Amino acid sequence: MVNSQLVSRRGFVATAAGSGWLPTLAARAANDPARKRSCIVLWMSGGPTQTDTFDPKPGHANGGPFKAIDTVAEGVKIGEHLPDVAKQMKHLAVVRSMSTKEGDHGRATLHLRTGNLPQGAIEFPVFGSLIAKEKEQPTADLPGFVSITPRGFGGGALSAGFLGPQYAPLVVGGAGETFGTEQTGGLRVEDLGLPANVPQRRADERRELLDDLEAVFLASRPGTATKSHNSAYQRAARLMRESAAKAFDLSDEEEKLRDRYGKNRFGQGCLLARRLVERGVPFVEVSLGNWDTHDNNFVQVKSLCQTLDPAWATLMGDLKDRGLLDTTTVVWMGEFGRTPGINPRQGRDHYPNAWSMVLGGGGIKGGQAVGKTSKDGMAVEERPVTVPDLLATVCHAIGVDPEKQNMSNVNRPIRIVDQSAKPVKEVLT
Amino acid sequence: MRVLLVTTGLLAFASSVLAAPPDAQRLADRIDAHLDAHLKAANATPQSQADDAEFLRRAYLDITGRIPATRDVYEFLADTDPNKRGKLIDDLLDTPRYASHSAAIWRAALAPETTAIPEARVFRFGFEAWLRLKFRANTPYDSLVRELLTASLSTDAENPTPALRRPEDPNPLAFYAVKEAKPENLAAATTRVFLGVQIECAQCHDHPFGKWTRDQFWNQAAFFAGVGRQGEGVFAPIAEDLTVRQITPGMGKKPVAALFLDEKAPVTRRGDTPRLTLAEWVTAKDNPYFAKATVNRVWGQFFGRGIVDPIDDFNDANKPSHPELLDELAKAFADSGFDLRFLIRAIGRTKAYNRSSARTDASQDDPRHFARMAVKGLTGEQLFDSLVQATGYREGNGRGSTRDQFLSRFALSGKPTEPETSIPQALGLMNGKFINDATTLETSPTLLASCETPGLSTAERVESLYVATLGRKPTQKELDRVVKYIDAAGKDRLPERLGDVFWVLLNQAEFRLNH
Numbered sequence: 001m002v003n004s005q006l007v008s009r010r011g012f013v014a015t016a017a018g019s020g021w022l023p024t025l026a027a028r029a030a031n032d033p034a035r036k037r038s039c040i041v042l043w044m045s046g047g048p049t050q051t052d053t054f055d056p057k058p059g060h061a062n063g064g065p066f067k068a069i070d071t072v073a074e075g076v077k078i079g080e081h082l083p084d085v086a087k088q089m090k091h092l093a094v095v096r097s098m099s100t101k102e103g104d105h106g107r108a109t110l111h112l113r114t115g116n117l118p119q120g121a122i123e124f125p126v127f128g129s130l131i132a133k134e135k136e137q138p139t140a141d142l143p144g145f146v147s148i149t150p151r152g153f154g155g156g157a158l159s160a161g162f163l164g165p166q167y168a169p170l171v172v173g174g175a176g177e178t179f180g181t182e183q184t185g186g187l188r189v190e191d192l193g194l195p196a197n198v199p200q201r202r203a204d205e206r207r208e209l210l211d212d213l214e215a216v217f218l219a220s221r222p223g224t225a226t227k228s229h230n231s232a233y234q235r236a237a238r239l240m241r242e243s244a245a246k247a248f249d250l251s252d253e254e255e256k257l258r259d260r261y262g263k264n265r266f267g268q269g270c271l272l273a274r275r276l277v278e279r280g281v282p283f284v285e286v287s288l289g290n291w292d293t294h295d296n297n298f299v300q301v302k303s304l305c306q307t308l309d310p311a312w313a314t315l316m317g318d319l320k321d322r323g324l325l326d327t328t329t330v331v332w333m334g335e336f337g338r339t340p341g342i343n344p345r346q347g348r349d350h351y352p353n354a355w356s357m358v359l360g361g362g363g364i365k366g367g368q369a370v371g372k373t374s375k376d377g378m379a380v381e382e383r384p385v386t387v388p389d390l391l392a393t394v395c396h397a398i399g400v401d402p403e404k405q406n407m408s409n410v411n412r413p414i415r416i417v418d419q420s421a422k423p424v425k426e427v428l429t
Numbered sequence: 430m431r432v433l434l435v436t437t438g439l440l441a442f443a444s445s446v447l448a449a450p451p452d453a454q455r456l457a458d459r460i461d462a463h464l465d466a467h468l469k470a471a472n473a474t475p476q477s478q479a480d481d482a483e484f485l486r487r488a489y490l491d492i493t494g495r496i497p498a499t500r501d502v503y504e505f506l507a508d509t510d511p512n513k514r515g516k517l518i519d520d521l522l523d524t525p526r527y528a529s530h531s532a533a534i535w536r537a538a539l540a541p542e543t544t545a546i547p548e549a550r551v552f553r554f555g556f557e558a559w560l561r562l563k564f565r566a567n568t569p570y571d572s573l574v575r576e577l578l579t580a581s582l583s584t585d586a587e588n589p590t591p592a593l594r595r596p597e598d599p600n601p602l603a604f605y606a607v608k609e610a611k612p613e614n615l616a617a618a619t620t621r622v623f624l625g626v627q628i629e630c631a632q633c634h635d636h637p638f639g640k641w642t643r644d645q646f647w648n649q650a651a652f653f654a655g656v657g658r659q660g661e662g663v664f665a666p667i668a669e670d671l672t673v674r675q676i677t678p679g680m681g682k683k684p685v686a687a688l689f690l691d692e693k694a695p696v697t698r699r700g701d702t703p704r705l706t707l708a709e710w711v712t713a714k715d716n717p718y719f720a721k722a723t724v725n726r727v728w729g730q731f732f733g734r735g736i737v738d739p740i741d742d743f744n745d746a747n748k749p750s751h752p753e754l755l756d757e758l759a760k761a762f763a764d765s766g767f768d769l770r771f772l773i774r775a776i777g778r779t780k781a782y783n784r785s786s787a788r789t790d791a792s793q794d795d796p797r798h799f800a801r802m803a804v805k806g807l808t809g810e811q812l813f814d815s816l817v818q819a820t821g822y823r824e825g826n827g828r829g830s831t832r833d834q835f836l837s838r839f840a841l842s843g844k845p846t847e848p849e850t851s852i853p854q855a856l857g858l859m860n861g862k863f864i865n866d867a868t869t870l871e872t873s874p875t876l877l878a879s880c881e882t883p884g885l886s887t888a889e890r891v892e893s894l895y896v897a898t899l900g901r902k903p904t905q906k907e908l909d910r911v912v913k914y915i916d917a918a919g920k921d922r923l924p925e926r927l928g929d930v931f932w933v934l935l936n937q938a939e940f941r942l943n944h
Contacts, residue, residue, distance in 0.1 A: 106548055120614055121541035143852050161545075165840075165851035191856040195865040206929040209914055210936055213907060217939040220787040222794075224847035225804045229938040232850035236859060239852060409541075411627075411739050 036135060037327045037362055037398040038277040041128070041285045042270070042312060044334035045151040046292030047105070049348050050356035050377070051340050052301045053079045054369075055096045057377050062340035065298055073367035081305035084313030090367040091316055091325065092360035093427040097371025099384040100336060100352040105292070108335035108352060114161070115391045115417050123409050125161035127391055128283040130416050132167050134400045135282030141235070141244040142281050145169040148187065148269040151289035162409040166228065169285070170239075172248065172272065187265065187272055189248055192240060207237065247279050248272065260314045267311040274318050277328050282398075291334055294347040316360065325361045329397040333357035333390075340377030354380045357390065363397030365429050388421035396423050451765045454515065456758075457778035463754035464781050464799055473792035476801035479785040481506055482901035483944070484514060487802065488777060489900075490943045491731055492521040494530030495814035502896050518777035522770045525565065531769075532560035533810050534730060538622055539577070542607035542663075544840065549607045549663050554596045556603035570723060570767040571712035574623055577601050578708035582656065582669040589659045589666035602667065605656065610667045612653035612676055613646075620649055623711050625722030625743040626690065640745070643678070644685060651676045651687035652695075652707040671702055691717070712767075718743065720759035724772060725749075728758070731776050733803030733846035734796050750797040786944040796846060805943040806848020809836035812941070819898045819935065820867035821874030831863065848942070858936055868932040870924040876931055880924050887912050890927060898934040 051057055056068035056079050068077040071089035078086055078094070085092070102108035102117070111117050114124035128145040136144030147169035160167040171190050194203050210233075218226045238244055250258065250268060253275075261267040269286040276284050288308060293300045312332065319325040337355020338348035354373045360366055372382040395402035395417060402417035468475055479487070485505050489497040497505070505517065521527055536557045537544060543553045563573045580601045583590040592606035608614035617629035628641045628649060655673035658665040674697070675684040687695050687703055695706040711719055722743065729735035736758075737749045749755045758772075765771040776782055786802040793800040807815065813835040816822065824831050838857060841848055858864055866872040870880060879893045891911050895903045903911065915926040934940060 110547075118542070118546045120608065120617070121545055123541075123545045159837075160851075164849040165854060166849045168851050168853060170853055189856075190853065191860040194860055195862075197865070197869060202925070202929070205914075206932055209911070209929065210933045212910060213933055214937050214939070217937065221804050221938075221942075221944060222788055223804055224849070225806060225942050226938050228847075228849045229941055232852055232855040233859070233936070236852045236855035239856070240860075411742060 036280060036282060037329065038135075038280075038282050038284070038324075039131060039329045039331065039394060039398050040270075040273045040277060040315070040361075041283075042308075042330065042332045043151070043285055043287040044291045044308075044332065045109075045287055045289040046334060047108070047336045047338055047350055047355075048291040048304075048334045049293060049297060049301055049338040050096070050354075051338070051348070052298070053082060053305070054094045054356040054358060055373055055377060057340065057375065060376055062342065062376050062378075064342060066302075073369075076367070076369045079305070081302050082309045084309045088313050088316040088360070091320070091364075092330075092358050092366050093364050094356055094358050094369040095371055095385055095390070095424060095427065096356045096369055096373055097380040097383045097385050098333075098337065098355045098357055098390070099380045100355075100387055103336060103350040103352050105335060105350075108350075111387050112333065112335050115388055121410055122412075122414070123159065123161035124414075125163045125167065125406075126159065126169075127394075128169055128285055129160035129163050129167040130406070131283045131395075131398065131400060132169075133163055133406070134404070134416075135398075136167075137280070138231075140280060141238045141241075142247060142276065142279055143170045143235075143239070144281065145283045146172060146273075146276055146281055146285070148172045148272055148284065148286045149265050150285070151287040162414075163406060166232070172269070187248065187250070187268060189239075189245075192245060192248070194240075247275055250275070257314070257318070260310060261318075262307060262310045262314075264307055264311075266307050267314075270311040270315040271318075274315060274322075274324070277319075277324060278322065293338065294343070294349055295345040297338070297342070297347045319361060327362045329362045329364060329394060330360040331357070331394060332360075340373075354378065359393065359397065359427055363399070363429055365427055368427070370424060370426050383424075385424055386421070388418040389424060392417045392421035392423040393427060396428050451761065451768070451771050453771060453774035454778055456761050456771075456775035459757055459761075460754060460775065461780045463751050463757070464779075467751055468798055468800060471792070471795075471798055473795070473798045473800045474790040475780075475798075476784045476787065476789055476793055478780065478783045479802065480901075481514075483785055484783055485517065486900035487943060488514075488517055488521060490807070490811055490815070492518070492530065492773065492777075493524055493526035494533065494808075494811050495526065495818050496898075497900050498818060499893065499897050502900050506902075514783065515774075515778050518774055522773060528561045528564035529557070530810070531564040532557040533808070535560050535564075537808075538726070539618065540603055540607050543603070546607070546663070551596050552593065552600075552603035552607055552663070555593065555598050555600035558597060559599035559601050559603075562599055564769075567768070567770050570769050571719075572767075574712050574719075575708040577604055578619065578711065579702065579705050580605065582667055582702075584669055584671055586659065586668045586670065589668035591666045592658070592664055605667055606658075606663050606665075609663065610656050610658040610665075612650040612656060615653040615656065616646070616649035619707070619711065620690070621741050622726075623722060624690070624716075624718035625725060625737065625741050626718060627742050627744070628690075645688070645690065647676055647678045647685040648688035649690070650678075651685055652703045654687070655702070656704075669702060669704075671700060674703060714763045720763040720767070721755055723767070724758040724762050725755060727769065727772055728776065729845075731773070731782060732799060733805045734844075802944065803846045805845045806841045807839075807941065807943055808841045809839040811943070812839050815940075816863070816867070816935070819875065819940075821878075822863070822867060835863075850941070858941075864932065864935055867935065868928040870928060873928070873931070876924070876928055879931075880927050887915050887923075890923075891915070891930060894927065894931050894934055898931070899937070899939055 051062060052064060052066050056077055057063035058068045067080040069080045069083065069086055071078055071086035073089040076089055076094065100111065102111050107117060113126045115127060116124045132144030145167065150171060172187050173190055218230055250271060253271060258271060261271045266286065266288045273284040273286050290304060319328050336350055336352040339351040343349060354377065370383060371380065371385060373379060374381050392402040400416065402421060404416050405413035408414045482502065485497055485502060489495060505513065536553060540552065540556055542549045590602065592602050605615065608618060620626045620628045628646050654676040655670040656667065658667050675686050677684045689695060689710050695703065697703045697706040710716065725735045725737050726740050729740040736751050736755045737743050737747060762772050781799045784802045786804050788801060796803060813832050839854060868876060870876055875897050879890045888908055891908060892902055895901060911930055915923065918926050
């Protein structure tokens with residue numbers, strides 16, 4: 001959706017950045033009534049430990065060695081290795097009472113990402129695809145769902161299922177193991193660029209030949225098949241064009257800002273998420289892996305937090321500076337939590353019974369923690385939240401009707417979120 | 430451990446030997462008579478017959494799951510036999526590719542969980558291998574269904590049957606395993622796939638359109654009441670307790686006994702599995718649903734939509750477009766001894782199947798008239814195997830292979846006549862490594878042959894790429910445009926320009942679709 005108005009605004013932002021103009025711009029973006037709401041999911045693959053992050057248990061043996069620190073939200077304490085996130089807590093609401101049933105990575109991932117457990121032949125779409133379908137503008141240059149460095153268990157975890165491939169995410173992968181300082185920050189849209197042996201001019205010529213030669217067939221067979229084929233190629237071509245591909249180019253961001261996000265794939269992924277949301281992409285997902293800390297939990301979690309904390313906090317601040325925070329809901333979660341008890345290998349194991357996730361930004365009443373676990377962290381004591389409850393809450397925050405139905409591959413209409421869902425009203429504005 | 434012994438298909442075999450061989454052309458003519466009457470009544474103008482190339486490509490894709498090879502195209506176009514189309518259908522049905530393509534299609538129908546649930550994907554290999562054996566031998570369809578429904582399961586709970594030994598071994602138990610060996614799942618699949626009845630909606634409430642009640646759903650589930658897995662997960666071993674003949678639909682509910690859909694009570698002898706009784710009723714020649722559901726499913730496979738559509742949803746609110754045709758097809762299929770190849774031989778010989786997919790009249794837009802051939806999407810298997818055929822690419826088909834990646838990236842979902850293409854798919858076909866290698870001289874067997882065969886004119890080189898990709902010769906207009914494109918660049922750039930043409934052909938909708 002890089003229309004000319006947006007492009008000119010972007011140019012404006014580039015020149016205005018760092019010059020004190022941002023607040024005005026922010027106000028303008030925030031007041032734009034046509035601005036669509038977006039969602040950024042920070043997906044913590046492997047299942048992040050709640051005890052060492054958002055539900056600290058100081059003074060209990062299960063609490064482990066990390067301290068709890070104050071945040072800018074009164075009475076809300078979090079783990080000591082998230083100091084920058086603590087400063088953003090007035091925009092964030094912690095849900096400490098997630099209560100789910102699946103302790104297997106694959107099944108839990110499917111459950112959290114689709115809202116459903118496997119049910120025979122039904123190909124449940126991931127949440128991002130469902131939202132993309134509701135929010136996407138068919139004429140947009142950018143797709144409705146972008147997944148950045150996807151990590152996660154279960155091969156079909158990123159499937160658009162019965163919604164069809166046009167709602168599948170555009171995947172931005174990490175290129176190679178080493179992280180360079182090149183243009184894209186090591187992030188790369190799969191197959192977006194021309195192959196090395198095909199220069200632009202050759203690509204243009206053969207594309208023109210394709211359009212010419214295909215015209216007769218397309219005209220003689222009107223219908224969904226030819227129409228969808230043609231439109232996907234047109235949109236892919238638009239995406240390849242410089243202006244759209246620019247969305248994925250981080251080199252026109254200020255070096256200082258890039259540093260603040262963190263010069264690692266997740267940090268730059270969060271920055272890319274902001275760029276995409278800014279350009280009207282309704283659903284972006286950024287993944288951070290390695291949360292499956294069965295061994296050596298505390299060393300690993302400290303190191304993960306050093307990546308997570310600056311990236312997430314900078315994202316919140318950056319969205320705010322640009323007037324995007326009110327229309328962008330930020331979700332932090334994994335497929336389950338981890339045992340409050342510490343195992344003999346200084347690790348924590350899978351724990352779906354009682355865990356935490358965080359909501360923030362658009363549509364969310366920040367500065368609070370909802371739900372409560374017992375002193376030892378083993379049980380939810382107040383306000384259990386199920387997977388459908390959570391997804392329905394996100395729907396409300398971004399203005400999607402969770403009860404809307406889509407026709408499924410088994411010819412049965414299926415709601416975006418299961419009917420049983422009760423949104424967590426306390427966290428909604 | 431006691432394992433069930435099952436008798437299969439002897440009666441059907443005997444009857445098909447004794448009767449005169451069924452006449453596929455006669456059935457094809459009857460089909461056309463029904464369709465023509467309907468077209469006339471609807472005042473619709475049917476499209477004329479497809480040319481040989483369009484028909485050839487379609488028949489290859491529908492029967493063997495991939496496009497024809499270059500030599501097949503030239504041979505068929507040169508053949509002057511007026512009966513060559515019918516003969517082609519017969520020949521294709523005898524190829525191993527017919528068996529493997531049919532296995533992929535029926536695997537997806539019988540065990541869609543192998544697509545929908547990541548951990549169940551490994552069952553695809555053994556289940557397709559088992560189905561392949563059946564289609565290769567042209568096992569009568571009723572026998573195939575009986576074998577599947579009565580697959581032998583240990584009756585010793587202490588010593589259950591493993592659901593999966595070696596993934597590649599032919600194995601019908603995938604059907605049970607991916608349905609979690611649950612009676613209700615097995616009953617739902619049985620009635621849906623074999624009888625075209627979606628009774629599973631009645632699992633929780635009485636059917637909204639049809640006459641089915643909750644009790645009837647559980648009556649069906651009761652045939653599988655003794656089946657269960659030992660442990661959790663799709664790989665858990667399975668056993669059957671033959672003494673269990675009733676099922677309890679839920680807490681506090683009364684146990685329900687097995688009853689056929691026609692409300693008659695089954696008689697299962699002690700020591701037999703109720704599955705045997707169910708299988709005999711399902712596959713009986715006079716079963717009111719079985720033959721109709723099957724011919725409708727096969728019809729849908731070839732025409733893109735069923736006479737009842739969706740193909741597996743027979744109910745009072747979803748009437749067939751051609752009821753008499755459906756009845757007659759079902760009877761002919763049953764009379765043939767449930768011979769799937771006979772059914773396909775007849776369908777392939779109809780005028781309707783031989784029509785072009787091009788639209789020449791607005792009345793052809795209503796798909797219920799079958800006035801022109803539908804444009805169908807390719808399954809991931811059809812697309813990849815066709816790409817391999819066109820490009821000369823060679824690779825094994827193990828797990829994690831290029832083929833496997835294509836299958837998930839290009840899996841077909843939704844209605845077969847309304848396939849969608851995504852941006853990532855388009856990007857993959859335009860810029861991805863597979864197509865780039867295939868259109869680069871050094872890495873492309875097809876391009877190499879087109880480019881370096883001595884003594885060919887540019888037009889002949891172009892023709893070879895058209896035939897390899899689209900299964901037809903280029904039109905004069907296409908040829909003019911392409912030859913100009915190539916010659917304008919000079920002789921030394923011939924490989925690059927031919928590569929461009931090949932890229933264009935592989936990226937065309939005409940290649941990507943079955944039309």
